[in-house]
């Protein structure tokens with residue numbers, strides 16, 4: 001779960017507020033004190049915390065809020081809006097060139113995930129139907145050029161590189177000529193990283209910037225380094241001028257200090273976030289959706305997008321028909337698990353749902369190939385009638401199925417419990433993927 005420890009503390013505080021019918025100013029102040037502590041523990045910049053709280057307070061202790069019918073919910077709404085504002089309120093998209101190619105320069109310290117992110121970003125653009133060109137301009141670390149070539153090969157992305165001895169400025173300039181000739185867009189330049197900020201690196205970035213005038217200069221930052229990442233961003237922005245930030249390793253960052261501070265401190269928007277090691281693990285950054293996730297309001301829009309990507313419309317209609325006619329069988333369940341696998345990890349998907357409670361049985365369920373084979377074996381050991389109507393599966397039937405599939409009665413029980421929750425989950429997903437709005441659930 002994104003920013004797990006921060007999310008838990010904030011949600012606890014806000015839950016207490018929501019449960020009260022009337023709120024006094026003292027109770028709001030107490031909640032603000034808890035929020036302040038949670039943010040500081042999450043390594044959010046202290047000035048940012050101070051400003052954030054004064055904005056929330058100004059809006060939350062007014063008479064309209066305290067004397068309203070649902071004061072607790074009003075305060076939650078204010079915290080949500082200010083949290084989203086802190087991170088830039090809306091998605092900040094790539095500044096596409098009016099005349100292609102769009103040139104995107106990636107900068108960052110070594111180990112921040114810069115090279116991986118270059119490949120992820122190219123992959124992201126490719127999925128949107130563009131033809132990206134990756135440029136290996138990290139000439140000081142020969143392994144970086146090799147790494148980028150390998151990543152490029154894995155996803156069939158072209159990588160531009162020159163033999164040793166060429167300057168990054170030359171490489172970048174020549175890659176642009178190539179891009180124009182071959183119709184590549186965007187051009188994504190992986191520049192040299194250093195262990196620490198030094199003059200040489202800044203000079204080189206300024207030189208590249210001066211020569212090719214990129215449309216984007218994005219700084220890749222390791223979110224796990226918290227306030228250090230924010231300081232690095234300040235320095236780069238002062239010395240080179242950034243158009244945005246990509247925060248990596250958010251999957252390992254339970255605190256969220258960098259994500260919540262970097263925009264407020266530097267004024268640079270976060271444009272993308274890295275959420276895993278795989279090349280698909282890059283997301284556009286939506287401050288409003290992230291704020292909703294942190295506060296446990298769920299991220300229904302992201303679920304909809306994923307569901308729409310994973311299910312095609314015909315499948316979605318077929319699911320709905322089956323669900324309506326109570327015709328959703330265990331075989332369908334297996335089919336659906338395969339679909340869910342395409343939507344990312346199940347745990348991550350479940351964490352997007354509002355509230356923390358639903359679908360407990362499905363938490364921790366590994367939908368890997370082996371588990372799917374086990375489930376398939378269990379389901380195949382059932383009679384057609386049992387598959388259609390699992391409620392008839394009593395103790396002796398369970399023992400027979402377990403023996404037939406080479407598993408255990410516990411495994412059969414687990415599958416049946418998961419099936420019943422999956423029915424509910426599928427119902428929600430198929431509603432969502434058909435574009436029906438889920439009204440008021442969790443919000």
Ligand code: GDP
Pocket residue numbers: 108109110111112113114115116117144193248249250251252273274275276277281
């Ligand atoms: P560079 O030195 O900045 O080019 O860094 P690399 O691209 O070589 O990445 C350093 C390490 O961070 C590699 O092991 C990557 O797999 C890992 N990494 C990069 N982005 C992410 C991310 O979003 N999540 C996780 N978990 N690991 C990442």
